[in-house]
Structure formats: C-alpha cells, structure tokens
Amino acid sequence: MAKKIHIGYGDVNKVSIGDKEPLAFIGGPCAIENREHALMMADIIGEICDKLKIQWIYKSCFDKDCRSAPGSFHGCGIDKGLDILAEVRDIYKVPVVSDFSDAAWAKATGEVCDLIQVPAYLCRQTSILRAAAETKRPVHLKKGQFMSPWNMKNSVLKLESFGCDQILLTDRGTFMGYNMLVNDMTCFPIMRRTGYPVCFDATHSIQLPTSMGNVSGGQREFIPYLVRSAVACGINALFMEVHNDPKNALSDPNTVLDVRYLENIISQAQKVHQTYQDIVEQFGENNVHQD
Amino acid sequence: MFIKINEFDIENVSISLDNMAIISEKDILVDAINKMQFFGHGICCIVNSNNELEGVLTDGDIRRLMLKFQGPLSSLMVRNAIDFATKKPVCISPHSDFLESLRLLQEKEIWDAPIVEKGKLVGLVHLHHVVGKLISSIE
Numbered sequence: 520m521a522k523k524i525h526i527g528y529g530d531v532n533k534v535s536i537g538d539k540e541p542l543a544f545i546g547g548p549c550a551i552e553n554r555e556h557a558l559m560m561a562d563i564i565g566e567i568c569d570k571l572k573i574q575w576i577y578k579s580c581f582d583k584d585c586r587s588a589p590g591s592f593h594g595c596g597i598d599k600g601l602d603i604l605a606e607v608r609d610i611y612k613v614p615v616v617s618d619f620s621d622a623a624w625a626k627a628t629g630e631v632c633d634l635i636q637v638p639a640y641l642c643r644q645t646s647i648l649r650a651a652a653e654t655k656r657p658v659h660l661k662k663g664q665f666m667s668p669w670n671m672k673n674s675v676l677k678l679e680s681f682g683c684d685q686i687l688l689t690d691r692g693t694f695m696g697y698n699m700l701v702n703d704m705t706c707f708p709i710m711r712r713t714g715y716p717v718c719f720d721a722t723h724s725i726q727l728p729t730s731m732g733n734v735s736g737g738q739r740e741f742i743p744y745l746v747r748s749a750v751a752c753g754i755n756a757l758f759m760e761v762h763n764d765p766k767n768a769l770s771d772p773n774t775v776l777d778v779r780y781l782e783n784i785i786s787q788a789q790k791v792h793q794t795y796q797d798i799v800e801q802f803g804e805n806n807v808h809q810d
Numbered sequence: 811m812f813i814k815i816n817e818f819d820i821e822n823v824s825i826s827l828d829n830m831a832i833i834s835e836k837d838i839l840v841d842a843i844n845k846m847q848f849f850g851h852g853i854c855c856i857v858n859s860n861n862e863l864e865g866v867l868t869d870g871d872i873r874r875l876m877l878k879f880q881g882p883l884s885s886l887m888v889r890n891a892i893d894f895a896t897k898k899p900v901c902i903s904p905h906s907d908f909l910e911s912l913r914l915l916q917e918k919e920i921w922d923a924p925i926v927e928k929g930k931l932v933g934l935v936h937l938h939h940v941v942g943k944l945i946s947s948i949e
Contacts, residue, residue: 669885672838712889 520804521716521755524657524685526576527614527633534574534614534633536687536716536755542792543756544568544575544785545616545634545659545718550592550770551579551600560778561607564761567782573789576614576634577607578760583770584620585640588733592769597624601631608633616659622650629654639663639691639723642674652681659687661720664694664728668706675713688713689758690749691720698730702745707752708805718756719749721784726774737774746784750791753805757788813944818908823940824925824933825851832857832931835864835892842867842891853922855931856892862929865895868922901926902935911935 523537536543548560561577568575581600583593594600604615614633619625620641629635635654639661641647651658658678662671671688678686688710692700702724707717724745727736746757762768762775776784799805831845831854842854852869875894879886902911902923915923915937925933 667882667884669882669888672888676838709885 521711522684522714524687524716526657526685528656529608531608531612531614531633532574534576536718538716538755539796540755541572541574542750542754542789544573545578545756545758546575546761546781547578548762548768548770549580549760549775550583551581551595551603551617552592552769553595554603554606557603557607558610560761560763561611561613563763563778564781565611565613567778567785571782571785571789573785576616577604577611578616578636578758579604579607580617580636580770582620582624585638586770587729587735591734594770597627601627605631618659619647619650622646625650625654629656632656634659634687637661637674642666642671643677645677648674648677649681652678652683655682657685657687658683659689659718661689661691662693662706662710664692664700666693668703668709669712671710672713675715686713686715687718687756688715689718689720689756690724691758692724692726694728698727700724700726700728702749704748704752707749707754711753716755717753718758719746719754720758721746721749722758722760722771722774722776726771731773735771735773737771739774739776742776742780743784743787746788747791750788751795753795753799757785759784813947815909817947818943820902820904820906820908820911820925820935821933823908823935823943824904825936825939826933827931830934831855833891834859835890837891838888839891839894840887843872843887851922851934851936853924853934853936854891855924855934856895857931861931863899863901863924863926863931865892865897866899866922866924867891867895868920871896899924903927904932912937912940 520538527533551557581594581597608615616634618636618638619628635656636659642663690706695701710717721742725738725741730736760775761778763778765775831849833841846854854867856865900923902925921937923935
C-alpha cells in the first residue's frame, strides 16, 4: 500500500494523497499569466472543486523554461509569480504548487508553495532533486517522457537520500519515437512499488511535443478516455491544466483543458475512483501472479 | 598427512563483516549483485538498521529469478533486493560445533551460511574459505 502524503502548511485546506483517501485534483493554468487571471482561475476551479467536494491544489508556474521557441511566453518571473501564488493561497485557502527549473529557485519556491514540482525533463537531475528535498516540502516528481517507470526508483532514492519522504509520482506520457507520447497504464502499479502515491497528468499526456514546428500540439479529445483508464488503474491524484480561453492561453494552448469541461471530467474521475476503491475492498489488492 | 580438525572452530574459519556482501533492506537488486561480484561470494546478506539479518540473496535465488522474470532486465534491477531474498535462511551460531556446521551445509546443499548471534549478523561461513583453511593446515 502506498504511503500517505500530506500537503498544506499554515491555514490552507490540507490535502492528503494516498490509498483509501479520496481522489485529489491538482490543476490550474499552465503558466501564471497575470494576477487577475490567476485569481479568476482559482475562483472558477475552486467553485467547481467545492461543488464536487474534491480536495485540490492550485497549480501554476512562474517560469516556463522548456518552451520550444525563444519567443514563446516564458513566464512572469519568480518574484512576481510567487507573490501571486501567495495571494491565491491566502484568498482561497488552497495549497499551491509550482515547478522550478533552476536549483537556485527552489528555496524561494518552497517558502511559498505547499508542494514543489520537479519538471519531467529534469526528473533525474541530482542538483534539482537535492534542491527540491531541501525545501522540506512534499515533492511532486514527474516521470520524464524518456524514462521507464521503474527507473523513477532512482530519482526517488535520490530524493530520499536528501531527506525527502513525501513524494508524489506522476506520469505525463512517454515518448514513442518523435513528437509523440503514449501512456502505458502499467506505469502506475510499477511506480507505486516505490511506496509512494501516483498521479496522472492528463493534459500533458495528450501533448504532441513540438509537433507544430516550434509549438506543441495536442489531442484533447482523448482526455476523458485516458483519465478514466488511469483512475481505474488506481491513481491517487489527477493533474490537469485548465484555462478559461485555451486558444489565447500564453502557455500550452493546444493541451490545456477548457475549464467548461472540468466539472464533467472530474465527476467521471470521482465515479471511477469510487468504483476502483469498492473493487479493491471487495476483491482485495491486485495481487495476481505476484509470486 | 592429516588434519587436526579439533583445532578448528567457527570463529577461525569465518569471514568478517567487512569482507562479505552486506546491503540494507532498502537497497535494490543491482546493489546486491554488485556487492556479490566485488567480494566474489555467492551470497549477499540483507540487514536492517540494527544489523539484524532480514534475509539472504544467493546466486541460486538470482538464477531462479532470471528464469522466472519476464519483464525488462532494467526493471528488475531497481526492485528491492529483499523482495527476492530468502527470509529465514540457514544460519550458524559463532559457538556452533565446527563439524556439525559443515554437516548442516552439506545436508542443505549450500555453500554459505551467515553467522548470527542474538539475531545480529556477525560473519559468514563460506565452504571455499573453510576448505582453504583445512588444506593449509594439512601436515
């Protein structure tokens, strides 16, 4: 059974992620575009999550260091971004998460964020993992698109060696050749062998990386199928980037979910998650041919 | 030409802790194999943080695992070694009778046995090492 991790410090609503816990949702706009937009998105998503009674964490990043083109929106910057995240936290009492691409940014990020995210492309970089662990916050570790799920154990061992024992492992798709991602659902039971809870990033999984020359494309129509499949495989949290106006989003316009579909998708995920938990309760863990 | 068998006891044929393969219960399979390769022994002892023996992994365990496992080798190497270990191995006390201990190894058809005192790992009996000592004592 995966261990439980606890996210949230101070007076925000605490989120517990693990087996026998309700499904958690991590979501928000890919990048912090500006203060007004960040607050508006927190308001819209928060209302949906309150209605559906799902515990949630607001996600938005202050620096998008992995953009395909130099001219793409790079983010609002760490100082402004963390101020906005702190305000979102303060107003909506929701835990917040942002990633960081430079080890020097980790300390400041950890001083504001309840959960600190290691980008998929950097998931095996020792300096990044050390910096994440040293924040003493729970770490959201994304599986690199180039990584096998079992080799994520090495990144987990690095985090543990730096003193971190609160880790959430996320699949965001795996490269199949060039400009194409696939989802191998066995990655969830395999990553759970590390002993930590697992999460599915639906909106990056449908990405076609840099498939449009200098911008990533995406196949958003497949989001519901992948979400239902991943939840049925026992994930503990669901990650999706959402936007009120995807075609004008400053980051990942081809993959972010239009927020008007969020309630529908989360409702489906909750229903499958409840069914999954009932199945485990009735038939036991999935320990078939484990000998 | 004879061997003075009475001059032997477990302690003077044992291999010390710093000359044998030992890993922690959190270590992965590749760590166990690397240690076994380094010391040239067909056994790796797995201990907890109190140096209590939790299990042993042998060449035979690894052979059987290789025959049974059908996934990619790289996925096997990062599994915890303890998952594949023999949890209640044949052990010898440092105060066991020397000949009785050898008979036990012969009877169980094993080459190695950890030496355990009050649950804690204190050394290893390895038949090659014992035979070497016996040969060198021939008069």
